[in-house]
Amino acid sequence: MGPLAIRPRRYSTSFLGKYLNGYGSPKTTTVIPPGWSDWTGAGNAYAEFNYNLNENGRVVHYGGRSHRANYLTDVLARRATKFIDRAAVSRKRFVMEVATFAPHAPYTPAPRNAHD
Numbered sequence: 162m163g164p165l166a167i168r169p170r171r172y173s174t175s176f177l178g179k180y181l182n183g184y185g186s187p188k189t190t191t192v193i194p195p196g197w198s199d200w201t202g203a204g205n206a207y208a209e210f211n212y213n214l215n216e217n218g219r220v221v222h223y224g225g226r227s228h229r230a231n232y233l234t235d236v237l238a239r240r241a242t243k244f245i246d247r248a249a250v251s252r253k254r255f256v257m258e259v260a261t262f263a264p265h266a267p268y269t270p271a272p273r274n275a276h277d
Contacts, residue, residue, distance in 0.1 A: 164196030173253050174195045175199035175244045177237045179206070191218045201240050207262050209269040216240075216249070229272040232249035234261045 163172040180194070180202045192215070193200045199217065206212035209232055218225045223231040229235075241259050248255040263269075 164194075171200045171254065173244075173248055173255040175201075175241070175255060176260075177201040177241055177258070179203055179262050180260070191215055191220060193218055199244055201237065201270040202268070203262070206233050207265050208267060209262065221265050226272070232269075232271050235260060236270060 164176075174197050176194075176197050176199070178201070190202075190204070193202070200215065201217075202215040203212060206214075210228075211223070211231075212233060213220050213222050214236070222231070223236060225231070237259055241257060244255070244257065
């Protein structure tokens with residue numbers, strides 16, 4: 162069941178990560194597909210650093226490896242956690258999809274795991 166079928170049932174819907182091959186390539190788009198109440202979409206972030214996200218219709222750039230907090234999988238996890246926290250406080254039902262780019266090439270580990 163997709164977001165268009167769920168939203169009329171009073172669910173919040175959240176998508177985070179890789180939406181479709183080619184979405185936003187070569188530049189990040191501000192398009193939000195129908196049915197999503199919260200959107201964090203990326204089109205080309207395979208390297209896990211130095212990428213753009215469409216955050217609810219606003220393009221936000223995240224920098225390179227010198228900013229460890231910009232590791233894409235961690236950014237998506239933090240945003241997902243905040244969405245869940247807001248839903249819990251409001252006691253609103255939700256559906257969430259998190260689609261990371263890991264483990265695609267170039268197989269970039271989180272900085273905390275780079276030397277394991």
